[in-house]
Amino acid sequence: MPAADDKQLVRRARRGDEKAFRALMEKYRRKIYAIAYGMVRDPEVAMDISQEVFIKVHRYLGSFQGSSSFYTWLYRIVVNLSIDHIRKERKHESVDYDDMILRREPDDDESWIVPTVLDSDPHEAYQRKEMAERIGRAFESLSEKHRAVLILREVEGQSYEEIARVLRIHKGTVMSRLHHARKNFQRALNRQAREGREARQARPEPAVGRAEAPGA
Template identity: 40%
Template sequence: MSQTEDKKLSLSETETDKKEVRDSEEEVIEAIKKARDGDESAFRKLVEKYRSQVVGVAFRMVGDYEDAKDVSQMVFIKTYQNLDRFDTSKKFSTWLYRITINASIDFLRKYKKHRHESLDESLNITKEDQADAEEIYKRGLIKWAINQSLEKLSEKQKSVFILRDLEGLDIKMVAQILSMPQATVRWYLHRARAKLKEELTKNFPQLVERRG
């Protein structure tokens, strides 16, 4: 295939991706409008679409899966109650991230819980996984160590690190979600990464050496 054909194919794939994103966003806005009018099935579709995102962020914030599910319920209740306030010219996922972060922080402050899942829960090796048990163990150990170290971060450091490095959002998006300047986001991210490296080096030196 020629470079010209490669370029055309790449552009075509990019345009297709953009269209899919637009279509998805339009579906979300339509569901929001229906939910505002009292269509419960429309809101359930929103819950199904974003449940994994909400539970994932909540889990990384509060450190316990059952607690994360409780937080996610609070998030969707709050989302439903405030749906009329959502600006449909903005991204719904951004708004939902903000609600999730705030709900997680409120949960931690209220219950003062700072417990993370055990190493066994992080590994979660099934019989079907036995052949890859060593690799799963390594990944689970790294995940568990990071979760333990997250507790040493401040609320803002943790929020920034989770959204940027674990959720993969860009700096601009993180700034919008947390309502802070991009420069401030970068500063918190720098401090969070430095603190995590310090904690991992002190408590899990074998992992730091292994990752080089």
């Protein structure tokens, strides 16, 4: 990420250069939206949060020290705003696997088996939609801390060091949190796959097959 460009744009935006601020928005809006969407899983809310991020950035640009990267600051704001939103809107307790509890659990290798049902029939639109919903639901079952660390690593491709700076946690905590997040995500995917299999088994036979019977 060219930090030098950011510094220049931030400097100009601080002086009130609207073009520079718009350039920063254009550069980061997709990334910010991706994080917000991953966190809140609602396109409209994610868009609102993304806009709010830039409003906050503009308001507090004068307070930005410049010693950390601009995107680190930006990512921290979007993660925090998303977490605030989740906490406000939470209707039910998320499946927040406590890290301490997980450490006491045996390392069951079964949970690392890729749920084959998620890869099945990828060309069929219906299946794809269903698959997307299942992935979304599995991800939604994670705690917000686990979601944040997974998105920053898997979607934004940030290093442990960068994630640590964004979330203001130690690098060791990033590694351990990522491990537990992945494990929980895998378990949730397996659960979704199992439920999908059961739903398909319970579904009635397609009408096309039955229509052929009288003529046969």
